[in-house]
Amino acid sequence: MISVxxxxxxxxxxxxxxxxxxxxxFIKEYLKKHHLEDKVVFRGARCMGNCTNGPNLSINGKIIxxxxxxxxxxxxxxxxxxxx
Ligand code: FES
Numbered sequence: 001m002i003s004v005x006x007x008x009x010x011x012x013x014x015x016x017x018x019x020x021x022x023x024x025x026f027i028k029e030y031l032k033k034h035h036l037e038d039k040v041v042f043r044g045a046r047c048m049g050n051c052t053n054g055p056n057l058s059i060n061g062k063i064i065x066x067x068x069x070x071x072x073x074x075x076x077x078x079x080x081x082x083x084x
Pocket of ligand 1: 052
């Protein structure tokens with residue numbers, strides 16, 4: 001069975017202005033580079049109601065808080081390891 005990973009990045013105004021704008025670009029590039037575009041559905045999301053702990057990313061419904069450009073690659077390496 002092929003299961004698709006759903007990944008949503010919060011593009012609500014708080015998360016967007018605190019770095020998710022650039023992190024979203026990085027994630028798109030990352031998925032392309034690792035040939036994961038058909039295994040991961042990546043979308044922008046509205047405010048997740050968790051601005052205080054943001055910027056936020058959700059992977060299969062699990063929210064990962066406080067993401068930033070410096071740390072996102074290791075998060076993706078860890079979370080998507082089983083897909084590679
Ligand atoms: S803007 Fe991202 S949780 Fe509110």
